[in-house]
Amino acid sequence: MPWFVKLETGVxxxxxxxxxxxxxxxxxxELERCGHEPRSGYWADRVGRSGDGAGGMLLFRAGDxxxxxxxxxxxxxxxxxxxxxxxxxxxxxxxxxxxxxxL
Numbered sequence: 254m255p256w257f258v259k260l261e262t263g264v265x266x267x268x269x270x271x272x273x274x275x276x277x278x279x280x281x282x283e284l285e286r287c288g289h290e291p292r293s294g295y296w297a298d299r300v301g302r303s304g305d306g307a308g309g310m311l312l313f314r315a316g317d318x319x320x321x322x323x324x325x326x327x328x329x330x331x332x333x334x335x336x337x338x339x340x341x342x343x344x345x346x347x348x349x350x351x352x353x354x355x356l
Contacts, residue, residue: 254314256343257321259328261336262308269335276329281311284324289313308336318342 263270284291295309311328315321322340330336 254316256345257313257315257318257325258341258343259311259313259325259338260308260341261310261330261338263335264337265335269333270330273329273333273335280327280329284313289315289324312343 281291281293290313292312293309295307311325313321313324315324318340321342325331325338325340331338
């Protein structure tokens with residue numbers, strides 16, 4: 254399964270954002286249960302900057318672009334309008350694990 258990356262930037266006040274985090278964490282746990290190997294976090298160097306959504310990243314596996322986008326669109330942070338986001342398919346080149354990883 255290919256890797257995908259969701260990059261996001263917060264667009265709501267911190268209390269509103271933080272209220273959605275429990276649902277977001279439950280969503281991540283479900284991705285893990287389903288074998289998508291999620292790795293999620295935020296930009297620690299941006300925390301506390303006034304007027305600037307800290308943002309973060311989610312790395313996960315999906316069968317293809319359509320599945321990856323469908324999964325992302327169910328993220329509570331997106332459903333509640335807390336973030337803007339972009340999705341990318343990530344071509345892993347190191348470590349090399351097979352022909353699909355070659356440039």
